Amino acid sequence: MDDTPHEAWARICRRLRAELGEDVFTSWFGRLELDRLAEPIAYLSVPTKFLKSWIQSHYTDRLAAVVGTEFSGIKQIVVDVRSSSRPGGTRSVRASDYLRAVPLDGMQGSQEGAVSRPSDPRAEAYASDAHKQGTPHAHESKDVESLGGSPLDKRLNFNNFLVGRSNQLAHAAAQRVGTASAGEPLLYNPLYIHASVGLGKTHLLQAIAHAASDVKRRVIYLTAEKFMYGFVSALKAQTAIAFKEKLRAIDVLVIDDVQFLQGKSIQQEFCHTLNSLIDARRQIVIAADRPPSELESLDERVRSRLAGGLCVEMGPLDEALRIKILEARITAARQIHPNFTVPPAVVSYVASVIETNGRDLDGAINRLLAHTSLTGAVLTVETAETAIRDLVRTREPKRVKIEDIQKLVATHFNVSKADILSSRRTANVVRPRQIAMYLAKVLTLRSLPEIGRRFGGRDHTTVLHAVRKIEALSSSDGNLHEEIELLKRMLLD
Template identity: 55%
Template sequence: MAERANSGKWARVKHRLRTELGEDVFNSWFGRVEFEQEDKSTVTLSVPTRFLKSWIMSHYYDRLLALWTAERSEVVRIDVIVRGTIRPRTQPLADSKPAETPPPRPMATIAAAPAAPRRSEGPEGHFSGSPVDNRYSFETFCDGAPNRLAFAAAKAVAEADPGKLNRFNPLYVHAGVGRGKTHLLHATTRAARRADPSRKVVYLTAEHFMFRFVAALRSQSAIPFKESLRDIDLLLIDDMQFLQGKSVQQEFCHMLNALIDGARQVVVAADRPPAELETLDERVRSRLKGGVAFEIGAPDLDLRRRIVATRYQIAQEHNPGLDIPDPVLEYLAQSVVSNGRDLEGGLNRLVAQWQFTSQPVTTTSAEITLRDLVGAREPRRVRIEEIQVVVARHYNVSKADLLSSRRTRTIVRPRQIAMYLAKALTPRSLPEIGRRFGGRDHTTVLHAVRKIEGLIEGDKTLADEIEMLKRLIDE
């Protein structure tokens, strides 16, 4: 009973964090946090990495403690532990029998190349960056119409002479999940290091950059840290949308300016264009927009066929005798349309089906194996401006009215509905939404969201009207 109550408290704490931080930020920092235990005065949470523990304790400890104290006033401390450091109980019980050794089970072999240990390539300097995966290279990257420009620009960057001004600077690549951004950055890193081993090439995730910067501040080594960054010849930053914190963004902006002004190359990847990175400082966005931006689109049928053929060839190398008929591979390429990662996952399932069932893989069996992937598409990215236009048109008010300070009922209700829809249909946080509605405070947005949620429960007409607005926005 107590365990269920604790679980309920953690669910409420997570709900409030998600509301305050927004879906993107919440998933980045709290998506893998788990509740472990609670005693009289301490709550223990667990995370999978030391970095995540450090970041949460540095940036969210006070807020976590406040939320738990609101749930139970006796809580005075939050402990965050790394799950890998929790030692399993190995001491056998006195009356227990020795465990029998289970028979060996066949190991599923994935369709992609075997997971090699991740390591940083190139010379180890003061700042070696994030690990680079050996599986990701230009040779294993399937290029096609949706990614050809980004692919060509990345190769040009990797092959460019150090110190020579490149017109692709900064090079900005954006795309949805599973479309090859990280593969392209890893491939660029490896190719640039091979082309000129003396060139200082650093690949970083935004998460890693934040961690290293905070650690440098704590150890009072910020100046050497900054100097080591500004000595880079080629810097590649992944997942830019996760860069958080005013001081971190300021330092990143200084570093970006120093590198570009010094004819050093910068490559950035994110899940949206620079103008839509609303959590970023305006100066950083402006500098990113001043370079060259390429989008990697959803894979078309030709590219999907190439991805399937390439991954199937790799799978055959690691699974002698593997036989998946061409019609099944064509079904996979035609039916799984969302992104390359889902295609690889679908092929892995078919390989496992062939391996474990000892039955031929047919189109009929593949339809069952792949049914949750078939036809799945990434949801369309909704912009707050679209919501404002649709709501303003429906209620016969202007967009300027929604952003104004006018408090008449004919304006307030549409404004609240637009804020509610912005929270429901976009990953934007409450402060971001408030800024897009005339610079309002996040508490105003939260009030609007709760107000509309309450009205929907008791007003079927309003609920139907909002559903209709959602369909109009999604068209």
């Protein structure tokens, strides 16, 4: 091969970045270096044992396959931890060098495009940052070790939480938990609240933290990222035991966005913490964007423990609640802009066309305020329609569940759901199974490995084969194409 090892490594980095996405590539491969080649082995290195362990556990096969395509004589890779000082004159090829040198426009990595892609790159980035040598976040580690928790917003309390049919139960349960005094029986433990983005989960959790603090209970509010960063930092600083003891000494533990919790050791510690606090009759409050049964990335023991308490869903905002939210935002805006006036007809129009979440309603008020303050024009339904057009076009699609896909496909093709999940290879089962996998890929945000697990523990390559098979057949078979489009409409309506 005429290419130098540097050029071949550059292609390997570009391919990994395209397949895994920029966030995952930067988190786990940005400091991976090619040290030397000694056929049939390629010797790579990373700066920490944590990165070495993670790459070996999750990416060895994938990495070996990609390296083997560029270096024909390489059949195996070895990842070592490099020392902080190298022999004089040596310079390995770092993967991150090619992030700067070779921009890949339009290749940011879709949610199912990655092979063996972990569930959430943001959580991985935190874990990776915590293990980088010479990390500049020493003050953050001290804050976490002292259990300062994530910052609370004073505005997010029960007094200004707007209640409607969709969140009434969640609000009542949260208020009961937050205002309970020390020594009262724990009615709902753990309390698990789930909802889509922008529906008020974080507001309720912070309101619980404020209320619990007001009645002199020891409370800590953490995002899943903060919990992971604190645990990883404690491991690095060899203060893990103290970290665990301090965490288990509190009265109320509030954790937000638990769907981002990643890593086997972190999940094990989280499960131990749950068990310890529940056994000690301490209150736990958890929030996520889906029910416990759908947190495929979490260990089964964690999901079971979370489902054992009170699980409450906050549904989509009904129109009456959307109007209440808009009116509250308008009142708040008038404190700064006294002349800001929104006619009732405009409020009703905005509430009727923006059905997504509270953040989009905030965005609508900001656009209306900008329109009136910058142009001086009077707000009408017509001008409001122009001002919020982008928000109306970006309505959140219905969230489709893999279980719904499996049930519908099974019914449509007159087979059972058990058949689809089984290992049967008969034609009347294989095709519906492939169609169900294809629909799960295009209608959900689940990764290929997650879809494979939900279809009887199959490998991600099986799912990828099914997706490509149905795509090819659908493009050449008009009847199959119409059948799949019908299934999509039935699932999305």
